[in-house]
Amino acid sequence: xxxxxxxxxxxxxxxxxxxxxxxxxLPATRVTTPSxxxxxxxxxxxxxxxxxxxxxxxxxxxxxxxxxxxxxxGPFSVLDIGSTKIVCLIGRGEPDNTIRILGHxxxxxxxxxxxxxxxxxEAESAIRAAVAQAEDMATERRxxxxxxxxxxxxESRHINARWPIGGRExxxxxxxxxxxxxxxxxxxxGRSAIHTLPLDYAVDDTQEVLDPCGHLxxxxxxxxxxxxxxxxxxxxxxxxxxxxxxxxxxxxxxPLASGLAVMxxxxxxxxxxxxxxxxxxxxxxxxxxxxxxxxSTIPVGGLHITRDIAHxxxxxxxxxxxxxxxxxxxxxLAGDDxxxxxxxxxxxxxxxxxxxxxxxxxxxxxPRVEETLEMxxxxxxxxxxxxxxxxxxxxxxxxxxxxxxxxxxxRILNRQVRLGRPRRIVGLPENAATWPMFSTxxxxxxxxxxxxxxxxxxxxxxxxPAGLMxxxxxxIRERV
Numbered sequence: 001x002x003x004x005x006x007x008x009x010x011x012x013x014x015x016x017x018x019x020x021x022x023x024x025x026l027p028a029t030r031v032t033t034p035s036x037x038x039x040x041x042x043x044x045x046x047x048x049x050x051x052x053x054x055x056x057x058x059x060x061x062x063x064x065x066x067x068x069x070x071x072x073x074g075p076f077s078v079l080d081i082g083s084t085k086i087v088c089l090i091g092r093g094e095p096d097n098t099i100r101i102l103g104h105x106x107x108x109x110x111x112x113x114x115x116x117x118x119x120x121x122e123a124e125s126a127i128r129a130a131v132a133q134a135e136d137m138a139t140e141r142r143x144x145x146x147x148x149x150x151x152x153x154x155e156s157r158h159i160n161a162r163w164p165i166g167g168r169e170x171x172x173x174x175x176x177x178x179x180x181x182x183x184x185x186x187x188x189x190g191r192s193a194i195h196t197l198p199l200d201y202a203v204d205d206t207q208e209v210l211d212p213c214g215h216l217x218x219x220x221x222x223x224x225x226x227x228x229x230x231x232x233x234x235x236x237x238x239x240x241x242x243x244x245x246x247x248x249x250x251x252x253x254x255p256l257a258s259g260l261a262v263m264x265x266x267x268x269x270x271x272x273x274x275x276x277x278x279x280x281x282x283x284x285x286x287x288x289x290x291x292x293x294x295x296s297t298i299p300v301g302g303l304h305i306t307r308d309i310a311h312x313x314x315x316x317x318x319x320x321x322x323x324x325x326x327x328x329x330x331x332x333l334a335g336d337d338x339x340x341x342x343x344x345x346x347x348x349x350x351x352x353x354x355x356x357x358x359x360x361x362x363x364x365x366x367p368r369v370e371e372t373l374e375m376x377x378x379x380x381x382x383x384x385x386x387x388x389x390x391x392x393x394x395x396x397x398x399x400x401x402x403x404x405x406x407x408x409x410x411r412i413l414n415r416q417v418r419l420g421r422p423r424r425i426v427g428l429p430e431n432a433a434t435w436p437m438f439s440t441x442x443x444x445x446x447x448x449x450x451x452x453x454x455x456x457x458x459x460x461x462x463x464x465p466a467g468l469m470x471x472x473x474x475x476i477r478e479r480v
Contacts, residue, residue, distance in 0.1 A: 015418040016410040071097050071449040077134070077142035078444035079127065079246075081117075081150065081237075083280025083303060084398065085109050086126045087441045088134040090142065093449045094426075099442075101427030102140065105133025114280040114299050115150030115254075117236050120243075128244045144249040146448045148257055148440050149194050150281065151237055152229030156295040158199070159186055163220045170203070170212045170220055178222045179457070186226040192234055194251050195227040198456045199291050227253050227295055250448065254278075255285030255295045257443030260451045262396050262420030262436075263287065271388030274420065275376055275409075276439060277399025279303045282372055284379055288388025292455060296379045298372065302399045305368050312364045313356070314345050323361055324402075330369045331404035332362045369405060373412040380413070394420040396439040 071093030080087040090103040107130045111122030135141055161182035163174060175198075183196040201209040202221035212220060238248060258276040259268070271288040280301045286294040305328075310320035327341050336359040345352045383389045393415045395405065400419055410417040421435040422428065422442035428435050435442075443451075 014406065015416060016406040017416050018414055019407075019411045071099065074449060075102055075138070075140065075142075076146065076445060076448035077131075077144070078146045078441055078448060079131070079241075080148050080438075080441035080444065081109070081112060081115075081123075081127070082278055082440070083109055083112050083115060083301065084278070085437075086112070086130045087438060088127075088130040088145075089438075089441050089445055090134050090138040090140060091425075091427075091445045091449075097424065099425045099445050099449055101425065101429075103134040103136070103138025104427075104429050105130040105135075105137065106429070107133075109279070112280075115278075115297070116233055117151060117240060120236065120240055124240050124243045127240065131244060131246070143246065145241065145246045146250045146252060146444045147237070147241070147248055148254045148444060149227070149229060149251050150254045150278075150283070150297070152231075152233030154194070154227055154229045154253060154295065154297060155191075156225065156227050157186075159224050159226055161185060161222045161224055163222075165217050165220050167216065167218055170215050170217065172213055174220060175201075175213060178220055179224065182222060182224040182226070186224075186228065188228070190231055191228045192231045193226055193228045194234075195225070195253055195256070195292075195457060197225040197227075197292055199223045199225055199289075199293065225292060225294075227256075250452075252444055252447045253285075253292075253295055254440050255283040255297075256292050256455070257441075257447060258283070258396055258439040259285045259287055259292065259394075259443065260446045261422040261425075261439045261443035262394055264423070265290070267392065267394070271391035273380060273389060273391065273393045273415075275393055275395050275397075275400075277301060277372070277395060277397040277405075278440075279398065282376065282397075282399070284376060286380070286383055286385055286389050288385065288391070290454070293385040293388055294383045296383070298375050298379065300368075300372050300375065302402075305365055305399075308364050308368050309361060313343050313360070314347075315343055316346050319344050324365065327358055327361055328365050329358075329362050329403040330366060330408045332359055332366065333404070336362055365402070369402065369408065370412065373409050377413050390415065392416045392418065394418055396420040396436040398437040400436050401434070 074092035075090055077088065077090045085106050086109050087106040088104065089101055091099045091101045094100050107126045110126045111117060111119030117123045159182055161178050163178035163181060165174060179196050179198060183193050186193045186196065200223050201212040203209050203212050203215045203217040204219055209215065241248060255274055255276055259274040262274060263272060268287045269290050274285045276283045278301045280303055282298040282301055284296040285292055306317060306320045306324055309323055310317050313320070323341070323343065337357050339358040340355045341358050341361065342353050343356055345354060380389045393409060393413055395409060395417060406417050406419055419436065420439065422439055425442050428438050428442065
């Protein structure tokens with residue numbers, strides 16, 4: 001499998017500011033430690049501990065080592081079905097709250113277009129090979145799997161739901177029931193809800209309650225973010241996996257998974273956008289207040305750039321992909337006019353080559369990348385989720401490895417941009433510079449290991465009323 005030209009670790013971690021902004025460096029200040037520090041309230045009356053000097057790097061490292069929630073151990077199996085590659089990872093949660101990869105496998109994608117399955121047999125063959133490779137490496141057989149949602153034209157919308165409490169204390173069961181109620185309200189013909197993520201709650205007249213459990217009220221209200229997809233496409237996905245003797249343990253929106261992999265907690269709270277630039281699609285996830293607020297999918301990706309090169313230079317798709325990987329750039333650089341590249345032309349003579357300047361390839365790539373980023377900008381402007389959509393943008397996915405795309409995105413989106421790769425995961429395949437290609441699959445592992453709890457989505461399968469009422473609800477559900 002061909003990987004994009006490696007970035008250096010320095011370039012992969014760079015942040016690109018909005019063009020024209022001035023960043024001032026504050027003068028260094030000398031920090032002195034008082035000789036008699038005031039003890040904390042909890043330690044009142046006890047000897048104060050000796051002060052220790054900690055630099056900023058040590059503080060950041062300590063925060064990185066101290067996540068707030070313990071991961072489930074697993075192991076878990078996940079499957080990322082993309083338009084260019086199919087990736088299977090098997091991993092487990094470690095005591096230090098990292099995720100360790102036990103086995104990985106991937107194949108070039110067949111039978112998949114723009115995230116949807118168009119050929120069941122070809123998709124089955126590619127999935128079977130990727131899963132078998134991961135299972136052989138992990139020496140473990142799995143019969144259930146977490147899979148990404150990229151098929152069925154996913155859509156994102158907000159709805160409101162209410163649940164009567166009657167003046168008593170709100171329990172976790174009540175929270176699960178109001179989310180289940182919202183899920184039922186979100187059902188529309190030909191569509192199936194995949195996520196029902198709570199954004200905030202209202203306890204009677206008290207708004208913006210993050211955790212209503214323990215509150216007393218008469219009426220519990222919830223503002224929910226629903227992500228749904230075409231039911232037929234989901235059934236086809238389930239049918240393909242059943243042929244591989246796998247059942248879906250959970251389905252996760254692709255931008256949600258990518259965000260869990262590459263964002264830190266501060267970014268999710270303050271507001272940031274993840275743009276996952278895949279092969280057939282570019283997905284967008286807007287986060288704020290620790291929640292996923294909005295998702296969107298653009299049917300343009302790296303394969304469109306490859307086809308543009310193949311058409312513009314009269315070369316094969318494979319050669320066009322190699323040219324994009326080895327010589328492509330989003331921006332024209334000095335000297336590109338004088339940098340000759342050998343291109344094999346298609347035709348009767350397989351050995352017919354011509355020399356072209358690198359600038360010719362860049363001139364083909366640039367307008368397509370510019371168009372994609374302009375579409376991202378328009379989607380963010382239409383998101384209507386408040387200041388969160390104006391925050392930092394994190395580029396990830398295989399398309400983010402294209403040289404020059406960071407500064408170009410900062411200029412077009414008029415936002416600070418950084419390149420994101422999976423965090424707190426050990427054992428990803430290949431060089432770290434290619435890890436953005438595995439953001440979705442790494443995020444699926446994070447979701448399986450407990451990140452679903454952080455997003456506030458409980459298991460609503462057992463939140464239905466019991467007895468006669470439960471049978472009535474089941475009767476309605478089966479016929480609606």
